[in-house]
């Protein structure tokens with residue numbers, strides 16, 4: 001016999017019915033109770049079995065849920081370990097980049113030093129007009145000797161004075 005299983009609309013326990021009894025919506029126990037029929041020993045036995053089936057079903061559902069949770073936890077821990085690996089790789093990259101920055105800073109400092117020393121050398125070379133020549137130039141640039149261009153002579157003398165070789 002091909003029994004079908006259905007949930008009772010009243011007590012929600014499972015009950016079995018035959019294919020030609022699809023109209024049944026409540027279990028035999030609820031059916032009798034609704035009509036005030038007294039329950040037999042086999043009815044009580046069925047009621048007990050209904051309770052056991054319901055409890056087992058609930059337990060199975062909880063197990064499924066727990067398994068689902070464990071599966072989720074496993075997925076989370078896989079994702080977490082992937083993120084940790086990525087973090088490690090990023091830290092290595094960061095370390096390399098900061099070393100590059102340090103190297104570039106050293107190069108910049110060196111270039112600045114070279115530039116400064118070049119500027120200093122140029123100042124020194126412009127200041128190193130031979131003493132005798134400096135005196136001659138100062139003599140010739142004096143405004144008293146250039147009455148036609150006294151302003152230009154004064155400018156030249158001022159500049160020349162700045163370039164006076166050290167005694």
Ligand SMILES: [Zn+2]
Pocket residue numbers: 008009010011012013026027028029030031
């Ligand atoms: Zn019922």
